[in-house]
């Protein structure tokens with residue numbers, strides 16, 4: 001073959017492989033691919049899966065907008081801890097700089113008070129701001145692009161009904177080349193088809209409502225679905241577990257061992273709406289926030305729809321997660337007798353934890369403090385156990401508040417690692433070996 005022909009063949013092969021890789025990334029990003037083809041919303045004859053639920057039929061438009069803003073959890077990223085609602089300031093620490101959730105109150109100077117409906121829709125669904133600048137996909141516009149015009153505008157009406165708050169959020173500190181916002185146009189073209197939700201007529205109305213809530217609104221996949229190298233969601237492993245703000249967002253597919261296949265519908269519903277399921281554990285960290293700000297405001301019928309939908313995704317094994325151990329740990333061995341666990345971790349547990357968690361791991365005073373059977377305790381990275389020790393936990397219960405203090409300011413990184421490894425070894429299925437360095441990283445992420 002002549003050299004130029006060989007070159008052509010190589011170029012052609014390169015193009016085919018390149019197109020293949022691009023196609024792989026793009027098809028991997030379709031969130032409802034597992035459910036077959038959908039139809040246009042206008043062509044769907046069932047009850048509408050969009051909007052606020054029927055309970056809100058006679059409510060005013062602002063209340064409906066509030067319900068939708070909560071379902072989409074806009075507050076999670078646009079309200080700083082202790083700050084005014086939606087006035088911005090939530091920090092996203094990325095490996096290459098920090099990004100802030102901006103002020104989305106109706107303040108004209110520092111918020112979005114001057115934005116038109118069209119500009120707002122474009123930002124929420126396409127990730128383009130009023131100046132035509134691209135937004136980073138830390139703002140989940142690839143999920144929100146499935147929302148209807150009516151729902152996006154109901155959210156805007158709600159935001160604009162709140163008092164405008166003058167609050168400037170800091171400019172991002174991303175370094176070159178990550179500060180090149182225009183690159184997000186390519187990302188958007190590949191991973192955000194900007195198409196409205198398409199119901200699946202062969203599925204139940206409840207499933208379709210749950211799919212709309214989970215995919216267009218609550219963006220469960222943004223935390224629970226692993227990402228591709230291009231940071232798009234890898235929906236071939238939909239809901240199979242990923243890292244979210246340093247925490248492990250576990251496998252929530254119906255896989256019996258790795259996922260939540262062994263949970264009953266009632267347990268899932270209780271976890272999503274109340275942030276705790278007896279014998280399964282509590283929602284802490286980013287999931288605790290999602291429950292407090294968003295999911296706990298959903299009506300029982302919407303929670304039921306979410307459960308029906310989560311149940312329907314393909315069961316995927318995570319491989320690295322053992323089934324949680326359910327038996328209580330043995331009672332405390334005699335004083336001075338080694339129990340085979342790390343002595344430093346044991347000493348800290350005795351002084352700082354046993355009063356609430358008991359030596360058996362079955363909370364004696366408070367059933368919420370039960371450690372056995374909890375996924376975090378049976379995860380051999382011990383990430384969430386360490387994160388909970390650092391940050392503490394707080395949850396509303398039917399009778400008050402269940403509270404665990406944070407130990408971040410009392411315990412060193414090495415001590416947090418020791419007690420976390422003690423907890424997983426004593427109460428979990430497999431034990432862990434989290435290091436002081438990993439705890440230090442968690443601390444940084446949480447600040």
Ligand code: HEC
Nearest residue numbers: 072073074077100101102104123129134135136138139140
């Ligand atoms: C997971 C976090 C997250 C959630 C949830 C989220 N946002 Fe954002 N949003 C961001 C971040 C981060 C930015 C800034 C991105 C950037 O600077 O590129 C942003 C930017 C915006 C902007 C552009 C503001 C400006 O001044 O440029 C608007 C408008 C907006 N979000 C509205 C919403 C609405 C409405 C919701 C709920 C439906 C929502 N966001 C939910 C993280 C989030």
Ligand code: HEC
Nearest residue numbers: 218220223244247248249250282283284286287375376384
């Ligand atoms: C902001 C990130 C985030 C979002 C959004 C999110 N989750 Fe989570 N989720 C997590 C994290 C982190 C955990 C682990 C919490 C812990 O260990 O306390 C978790 C835990 C869970 C669990 C318990 C799993 C187990 O084995 O213990 C379920 C069930 C769950 N999430 C379902 C959902 C559903 C359904 C949605 C959407 C409606 C959702 N999550 C949205 C981050 C998130």
Ligand code: HEC
Nearest residue numbers: 281282352353356368369374385388393394395402403404
């Ligand atoms: C004052 C009582 C108290 C103390 C002291 C305490 N905890 Fe907790 N802990 C709780 C409560 C209550 C919960 C459940 C919180 C919730 O419902 O969100 C909890 C939750 C946890 C969880 C998560 C359980 C789940 O369901 O996801 C872990 C892990 C944990 N604690 C470990 C520790 C460790 C390790 C220490 C000592 C360094 C400690 N706790 C000290 C009361 C306490």
